[in-house]
Amino acid sequence: GESVGLHLPTLSVQEGDNSIINCAYSNSASDYFIWYKQESGKGPQFIIDIRSNMDKRQGQRVTVLLNKTVKHLSLQIAATQPGDSAVYFCAENSFYNQGGKLIFGQGTELSVKP
Amino acid sequence: DTGVSQNPRHKITKRGQNVTFRCDPISEHNRLYWYRQTLGQGPEFLTYFQNEAQLEKSRLLSDRFSAERPKGSFSTLEIQRTEQGDSAMYLCASSLGKFFGPGTRLTVL
Numbered sequence: 001g002e003s004v005g006l007h008l009p010t011l012s013v014q015e016g017d018n019s020i021i022n023c024a025y026s027n028s029a030s031d032y033f034i035w036y037k038q039e040s041g042k043g044p045q046f047i048i049d050i051r052s053n054m055d056k057r058q059g060q061r062v063t064v065l066l067n068k069t070v071k072h073l074s075l076q077i078a079a080t081q082p083g084d085s086a087v088y089f090c091a092e093n094s095f096y097n098q099g100g101k102l103i104f105g106q107g108t109e110l111s112v113k114p
Numbered sequence: 115d116t117g118v119s120q121n122p123r124h125k126i127t128k129r130g131q132n133v134t135f136r137c138d139p140i141s142e143h144n145r146l147y148w149y150r151q152t153l154g155q156g157p158e159f160l161t162y163f164q165n166e167a168q169l170e171k172s173r174l175l176s177d178r179f180s181a182e183r184p185k186g187s188f189s190t191l192e193i194q195r196t197e198q199g200d201s202a203m204y205l206c207a208s209s210l211g212k213f214f215g216p217g218t219r220l221t222v223l
Contacts (some may be wrong), residue, residue: 024208034211043116043205043214044157089156100145101170102211104156 012111014049019080021108023073030092034102035064035075037086044089047075077110084113116140118215119206126221127196134192135218137206145188147207148181150174153218157205163189198220 013019025033031052034045048059050066050073057064063076073090087109091102117140127133139146144165147158160179161171165186175181178196183189193200201222206215 032210036214041219043118043120043217045116046212047212049212091156091211100158100210101147101159102160104158107154107156 009106010109010111012113014038015080015082015114017080017113019075019077019084019102019110019112021075021077021089021110023030023075023090024090025071025073025086025090025091025105027092027094027103028068028071032093033064033073033102034091034093035062036074036089036104038089038107047088057104078112080112082112082114115206116213116215117206118206118213120215120218121219123216124219124221126223128223129198130195132192132194133196133220134190135189135220136188136190137205137215138181139206139215140190140213141187143208145209146183146188147211148189148191148208149205149214151203151205152201157208160191181183193220198222 034049035047037047037060038044048062048064052055055066061078065074087107089104089106089107093102119138145181148160151157152162159172159202160175161181163183166183178194181191203217203219205217
């Protein structure tokens with residue numbers, strides 16, 4: 001079946017370094033992607049999204065890159081801070097899925113060392 | 115705070131009991147989604163509503179699960195005859211999914 005998955009389950013970085021979290025998806029029809037941050041005991045928090053007609057989108061300290069050729073998505077966090085420690089999920093949606101439901105990957109836990 | 119609220123935040127129940135959760139989405143959003151999340155996993159889609167109409171249900175949603183959105187505003191998710199495998203975080207999302215509520219954590223003893 002189709003799935004969205006992450007390459008690395010855990011990532012540990014030093015405060016101030018840049019972080020890169022990766023995600024692979026298998027549904028070539030997916031045309032909308034979202035990155036979420038989830039802290040313990042809380043619901044997923046929207047970080048940034050990107051549509052398939054773009055290959056890069058920037059937000060505040062975050063950049064999402066989309067490579068449709070290899071069906072790969074990444075989230076870059078600049079100058080990582082201790083407050084960035086959380087689990088990060090990518091999620092995908094397909095235009096052909098009229099319901100708009102999201103399919104989530106397993107998640108990557110980001111740990112920031114002070 | 116995303117503007118999506120869920121109650122209760124935590125629920126502990128004994129196996130076989132019925133439980134009901136409530137979600138209040140952002141008022142102007144027509145679509146409302148329910149997801150379930152177990153420890154270490156991403157959320158899994160359960161069902162969604164367009165206004166008061168329930169348009170899709172996942173096969174994860176067994177006959178013991180029922181969801182309603184009677185007036186197209188708040189929604190309830192009921193689980194009958196709870197099982198230990200129902201223990202999870204139940205999440206509600208408004209609109210496409212940009213806005214998630216804080217979730218209801220269910221523990222079935």
